[in-house]
Structures are given as C-alpha cells and as structure tokens.
Amino acid sequence: MALRAVPLSLTSSLSGASFFQHFVLEENMLEVDCPCVTPEIVLKASGHVDKFTDLMVKDEKTGTCYRADHLLKDFCNEKLQKDLSISPEKAAELKRVLAVLDDLSAEELGAKIKEYGIIAPDTKNPLSDPYPFNLMFQTSIGPSGLSPGYMRPETAQGIFVNFKDLYYYNGNKLPFAAAQIGQAFRNEISPRQGLLRVREFTLAEIEHFVDPENKAHPKFSDVANLEFLMFPREEQMSGHAAKRIPLGEAVSRGTVNNETLGYFIGRVYLFLTRLGIDKNRLRFRQHLANEMAHYAADCWDAEIECSYGWIECVGIADRSAYDLRAHSEKSGVPLVAQEKFPEPREVEKLFINPVKKELGLAFKGNQRMVVEALEAMNEKEALGMKDTLESKGEMEFYVCTLEKNVTIKKNMVTISREIKKEHQRVFTPSVIEPSFGIGRIIFCLFEHSFYMRPSKAGDEQLNVFRFTPLVAPIKCTVFPLVQNQQYEEVAKVISQSLTTAGISHKIDITGTSIGKRYARTDELGVPFAITVDSTSSVTIRERDSKDQIRVNVERAASVVKEVTDGRTTWAVVWSTFPHHSSGSADE
C-alpha cells in the first residue's frame, strides 16, 4: 500500500457535490457516517469473518503469495492466445475452466493447478495447495487485546446495524434510504490493474429499505423511457452481445426484478453519464445465477469500458431481507418494520405448540433444542408434520442443533391453523443497494475524458481532459493577458468574487504566453478561463470549443458560477454575450 495522495478535489466533487445532489437530496435520503474499525461480532453476523476470503497459494520456497484463481486464469488465457499447437478439445476445456472459475472450490482449483503444472510465475518454484485468506484487515480494539476488530470491507453494515434508529428518524415509515460515503478496506492478496484493485478505497453506498410485498417506485416513470445498453443473464448465456433496451420494458418483462431496482438502475445511468462517462462504453450487466449471493433477488453491475476491459464500477442489488435478518439473529434485536392496518384484519395463522412436558420426558436435556426446532418449522414443514402425525401417530424429525433425527409423537406437539385478528403486519424490509466504487468511476472518467488535439503550430499534440463543469476539480482559471499591475488588480477582484461564490479556481500571473497558459489548464481539465485584457471587460474561454465571449468584469464570476451550477449552459451563454475572436493567442 503506497502512501500516495489522490488529489482530493475530484473525489470530493464526485462523491460530495454530485452524489449528494443526484441521490441524497433528490430522494431525501438520510446520511450516516459509521466508524471504519468494526467489532468482530458485526462482521460475524454479516458473514464476512467466515466467508470474505480469496483462495491463495504460496511459493513454497519464498513464501510469496498469489491468488489461485488469477494464476489459473492467466495460464488459460495465455495458452489460448499464444499456444497455437493446442487441440480444439484442449481449447474448449480451457474455455470451460475460465467460465466456471469463480465457482471452483479450493480442492478443484488445487487439482487444476497441479494438472496444468502451474508454478510460481516469478521464481518457477512449486506452489502450495490453495487455502482461504480473509481479505479483512484485522486489528484489536482497546488495550486488553481481547476485542478483535476489522477495518470495514464495505460501509453497508454500519447502516444495517443502525436500522432501528434510522427507521425511527424517518418517522417509522417505509420506504426510505440511508446513504454513506467513506473508506472501505480489503487486504487484497495481489493488488493489480492500477487504481482498479486497491487495498483502501472510497465507497458510496445507498441502502434503500422497502416493503418486500411492494417494490413499486412512485418515480419509476421518470426513468422508464431511458434506453441504454443492458446485458441480461439470458443474452450472456446464449453468447449474444449487450443491447439497448428501454428500461420500462426491461422491468415490465421481468428482466429486471422490480420497479425500485429498475429506478436505481436508471438513476445510476443518469448519474454516470452526467459525470461524463461515455454512454456507448457503459452497460448494465445482470449477474449470472452462479455469481449472485443465494439470498439476492437480482443484481446488476454498471460496467464501464476502459483500457482494462469492462470494469464493474457500481453494483445495484436487491439483497432481499438477508442483512437485517442476519443482524437480528446475531444481536437478538428485531430489525423490523410495521405496517399498521387501517382496520384490524382477520388472518389465518399457523400455531405450533410444543407440549413441553411430554418433550421433557422424552428428550430430557435435549428438550430445549427440540422445542426450538419445532417452533422454527416453516408453514410447509409444519403442515406436513400435522398430516403425518394424524395419519401415522409419529414421525422422524431432524434437529439441526443435535445433528440427528428424533421421533416426534402425536402427543408432543399440536399444530393448528386459526383465524386471528391482526392490527398490524410486522416484517423485515428488503434492501435495494446501489454501491459505487468512487475510485473506479474516477479512473474510467479520466480515460473517457482524455483527448489530444494538434497545437495551432501543428508541431505537437496538446492534452485535454473534457471534465464537465460539474466534476472538474478546478472550475476556472484567471489570467491577466500581460504582466501589468492594473490587469493583476482586476484578476484579484475576480478571484475574490469566485472565492465568495464557492468556485475553485487558479490565478496565474506569470508572464507565460496566453496560449501556453490555456494549454496548461486544458491539460488539467479546467472548463473556463477568464482572461483580463482590459480593466472594464474580460473574456471567458470555453475549453473544448475554444470559443470566447466578452463580459463585464462584474459579471465574470457569476457567469462561470451559473454554468458550473448547471443553472445555464455554455450554449446559452454563447448566444447571449458578444463573441471574442482570439486571434493567434490560443494554440
């Protein structure tokens, strides 16, 4: 983990202003800021302590660690691309391995590594068998050494364990969402691909809590007509390409599981394209059945194409009630919502009443475990037992906690369906989670925003980042055309107005030629340059068109402010103010 600084401005304009405006304000979301250091019990409940692992192999002599699946993947890809002598059968086999790579167990991976004779790429030494390595950074909380903790691998768990307070804060009403932006930590075995796989990164996560029986979204119609590249499961399985599908159609056909999930897919599309991501290099890919967690109802990744291929930058998942249930169970605190009925409703309910006396006589010290297992039966199991007991008088029943079957007799439990009046429905909300890898989005934004244009002299290529005014870390530059005290004074006055307006900017009073100064700021992706060439009016230049307008000194800051805030556009400004011809100044 190198201690390199990331210029914060782009992260902050992206995760701060844009994300806040586009999601938090727009949907009236709650915001929270939970700690990074997380007690073990929270991550036990979420499953991370037991399952957040990658399979690792070690160089048996040097101890260098590798991700087992990466080695196998690299081996297969290289064989397929470079070894012209392999048979069609062998090629088909390697392709099959690549397709199921994510599903292989430690044993299966180990067997393949042995079979193919894969060795340590750096030393050619033999490799150990694969074994799981937990990706969380471990630490110890407090001075005693008795309270293990981990750096959070995602921000979401903080929102789940605070569900009760958030629900209360929202007036005990569903649906609502809570958002969190912060650091997440994953102790990757081998960070690679530049900024795409790092050990510490900024996540922006939204947990939208919704009634599982009603996942309609009141604002879905706002996004229903959007049409963009979608890559449903079926298209992937049948080897087709991603295709443009209207979002409304994808939801109504059931390709996307529900309206709320669809709404967020649409909002993520708008977010990314407004930031400046090329819509032709953005697709929404549905998880295959084997990729998706067993509890998830549906999951789509916003993938952006860059020089490393199609990169997952946002995951949008319907995680059903899994997370809240897991924390309820571990903590004993019910994380549930209530729907109060306007009038009491008659509901047919299943009652399982274990007869403790009889069970006690039969199972002695194991009574409690049997009672719990009986009470934990779902409706189908209970009705099956009722039938069997009525017809046969007894049945074999598996008790997990005892790890064996016991014989339940008719007198040990009564199972009945009764009509009951209910005043409310208590349920565990479902969670729809859009989760944004801010660093990955920024990386792709760099690639999609970069272009080169010839200098006027034609002797060199000039670099430009076409950052939109919304995301550009520096919104504006201020240049006195020539070194001259009067112009510098004007530049300082404009700089002060920009500061007051909250516009980040750079003032450059060096005597460098104006063309060079434009080229420098184009390379930083600054959208507007104000050049002071008189004491009464100045020019404003737009980066990509290189068009210039002339405005009064007093108006300069406010024009930049209005375009930057999105209250107007450069096109409108261009049609409003007198144009200025740059002559030969602008290379």
Add this chain to the structure above:
Amino acid sequence: MALRAVPLSLTSSLSGASFFQHFVLEENMLEVDCPCVTPEIVLKASGHVDKFTDLMVKDEKTGTCYRADHLLKDFCNEKLQKDLSISPEKAAELKRVLAVLDDLSAEELGAKIKEYGIIAPDTKNPLSDPYPFNLMFQTSIGPSGLSPGYMRPETAQGIFVNFKDLYYYNGNKLPFAAAQIGQAFRNEISPRQGLLRVREFTLAEIEHFVDPENKAHPKFSDVANLEFLMFPREEQMSGHAAKRIPLGEAVSRGTVNNETLGYFIGRVYLFLTRLGIDKNRLRFRQHLANEMAHYAADCWDAEIECSYGWIECVGIADRSAYDLRAHSEKSGVPLVAQEKFPEPREVEKLFINPVKKELGLAFKGNQRMVVEALEAMNEKEALGMKDTLESKGEMEFYVCTLEKNVTIKKNMVTISREIKKEHQRVFTPSVIEPSFGIGRIIFCLFEHSFYMRPSKAGDEQLNVFRFTPLVAPIKCTVFPLVQNQQYEEVAKVISQSLTTAGISHKIDITGTSIGKRYARTDELGVPFAITVDSTSSVTIRERDSKDQIRVNVERAASVVKEVTDGRTTWAVVWSTFPHHSSGSADE
C-alpha cells in the same frame, strides 16, 4: 467502539462546505486524500511507533486496563475536593502533582501510585506498574504477514510524505498549504467524556509550508484588528485569567511567534464563531514549555468551554522543519525547497572536511560514526573545534552513536570558512499546522446552540438548536398548512426547486398542527420553514425570532437559498418582504 452512526449531515456541512469555503478556497490550498492504513516505516520516521504512547496500569487480577495518569489525577482531585481533613502541606503537594502530571515518567507515576495506595477503582485490586501502551491500531498489510501497518493517528503524515509532489504541483513555489479531511484512529485506553475522546474521529488538517526565514503573511492585516480571549503562557504561569488581546498586538509583541501563525489563529477564530461557537466561551491558549514538542516554535490551542470544561478543539502549531526533516532522513529523499537567486550571491560557508585516512587509522571500525558526527556539527560547534585544535592541537569530542568521547587531533579534520558563489538557497520549509477535531467542534456547537423557550400555552419548554443556516444539516422544512391536495402540490413544487438549488430540506404533509410541526423542526435546528397556506404565496418563518414573511410561490426556494448561501441575511429579507402575523399557530 460502538458502531453508532453519526448523522453525517452536520459533519459534512461543517467539514465540507464551511471548511472548504473558509480555508481551502480562500487560501487556494491543495487538497489530498491519503490512505488510513499506513506502512510502519512512515510512522517510524514520524516517531509515532516509538513515542505515541500513554502509560497504562492493569488490574493485577482481572487485567482491566486504566490510564495511569487518569487514576492519579482522579485521586488528587477527589482528595482535594472531598477530604476536608488533609493538611495545607498535603493539599499543596497534590496540587503540585496535578501541575506536573503530564511530565511524569513511568517510574515517577508508578511511585506516586504506590505512595498514595491507589488501587483499581472497579475492583479495589492492586495495580501493575505503569508501562507504555502504543495508541495506534496495528494491522498487517498484504497476505504475507511481514508488512506491519497502522491506522493513521493523524492525517498530517500523508501530506508530509507527499511534499515533493505537492511542491511540484504548486509550481515549486512557497508558501503553499495542503489540506486533508479524513478519519484518524487512536486506540484509547479508556475512552471517556462522551464524544470528546473517541477511538475514531474526523480530523481536518492544514499543513502550510513556509520559508523559515520569512514567516510574514500577506493577508495578516485582514485579521490584525480581531480581538478575542487569548491565554498566553505567562498569564497561565502567573495564575492570571485569559484576556482580550488584539491579534496584531500579540504578534508585534512576540507573544505569538510569527505572522503566519497569527494569521491562522485569526482565521480559526473567524471560522469557529461563524459556525456558531460563542465567542465568550472560546479562548486561544498557548502551550506551556513542558507541553510543547521540543521542535515546535510555538503552539496555541483553540479551547471551547462546554459542560466538560475547556476543551481543546483546534491546535495551531508552528512545527518548524521537524516533520519534513524526519521523513527526509528516514527515506533518503530530500524534502526541500529551493529559492533561486536573481543573481548569484557570494556566501561565506563553513566547510568541515574530515581526513578519512587519519580517522581510519585512529578509530578503525568506528571511523564512519566519527566522520558523520564531525560533519553533523553546527557552525558554532565547528568553529569552537577549529579554535581548540589550533590552540591545543586536540580535543575531546562526544560521538552520539558511539555513546562516548573520542579524541580528535588537528590532523584529523580541516575546518574553514570560504567564500562561495551560490545560485540558490536550498532549505527545509517550516510547517504551520492548524488541526481541527471536527467531532469536538460539533459537540461544543450542540451545547452552544441549544436553548429552551416556553411554549405559547406556557405548559412546557420547547427545545431549540440555533444552528446557523450555514451549518444546519436541514436548511428548510416545507409544510402544507392543512391537508389539502392543492397545497400539497405547491409544497412538492417548492420541494423540487429546493432540491435543484441544492438545499437539504424535509417536507411534512402529515395533518399535525402547524405549531407542533414548527416545534419539531426547531428541535432539529432547521432555520427556515415554508408554510403553504395558499396556491399563490407562502410564508417563510425564521426559527429564532419566529418572524414570518410572505413571498410568492416562485420566490420561496430562492429566498431560502440566498440566505443559506450567505448572499443576504434574514434582516435584509425581513425588511424587503411583507410580514405575516402567525396568529396563534406558532407555539
């Protein structure tokens, strides 16, 4: 470490908008975002691995840990306050112990604990001797287990190790500042005082790099006339109280070491009071000589008075060149700045040339240590040696790394002063560091902003937070006066305009009485409430005065926006728009 969420909005409006605008934009600072997980070597260089410790004692039977100084402090305070039988001599002794508490070594603390018979407060068991406990959360980077790392205990080190890039980015010019806002982690032995001493917290740190030979600040005159409570070292030592001193005077008299330090003290004062900190409960306290790090030139804490006493919320220190030097030495990468001279200058320079052959003969394997010690002499030491060698032919010389004196003879070193032409000056910049504990400021802001007022009915007290529009997490509420579809439509239109304007707000369409809804939002510290009582115009109510104006529906959002942005004030708004009398609505 409880996993409680902090409502982010206040943190983000405070550390984001306000801090960014007041410091980063105003001074054109660079912004960085460095990782939290930090390789050990960085914190070795900074001294944290060896010295970032508190002295701890353990309950010898249960293993419960306590901070040794806290136990001694509590013992002394309790004796002084509750034991009426102690002699004046004893009281004087206890007061002396409290005064030097921070200076006591482990042995001295242990001796006092034994002498006073202090035992574990919870169990009355005996205590261990005090021993140092490092306050950093330790972890391991990567899968090998061979790269120890720590969660950063402050954000500053990330800026120091990136100095070279930041200096380059600033066009190789001084002075400049870099700012960073992020999490810091300290594994406190016993967190206490609510939100004031926690194990994870948000820090905002500014590192302002400046030429040590010129610490003047061009904008000092902007703050020179400020006058506020200052508590210089001398006043503390002589038992006087803090007093109002004009900042310009404090700097010109040398009470504050230099203009740049003074400038930031003034800017911090403006920042805190603009947030809503009571200026009568804010003081700047200078560190006593024994509190200050040996390398620091001067250090002042902005202390805010709250129910826990005077709390350090911002530290403003001139750390001299210590940090950059420490990282230069450890990394071997010079972290320096250059000042190019317009014309080459003739400089008299000291040359120390150890004669390695003679030194090798005399000191064999220790030669290198002696050479290094000779070369490390400062001017005074070197000239002293030159004199002694010329007069006596030899002298005793202490070599730190050998921990002993060696005899240096005249033939072992030549020391001379020569005139040399220099084209530039290379130096290690000084660092002036304002460091903000955002959580502590928020805690004090809660206390300073809270008040109660009687309800109109007079039967209860209503709670109010007087958050300024700048920091209030929710800027505005929107209420239809009565439940009515037309009014709800208007409320939604206004809500949409507020969203577009970036104003966080809550819309409440419940039928609750308007008085109750006002009381609710007062308790949340929302400065403005828009009430829809017609389809053409609405009222805007200001929280503290409860005054209401009437504006057209179309203007409502923009009026709130202008006051919130600080472009106008409520007083101006109040004098511009027609007033509305609330009748009995507002409790």
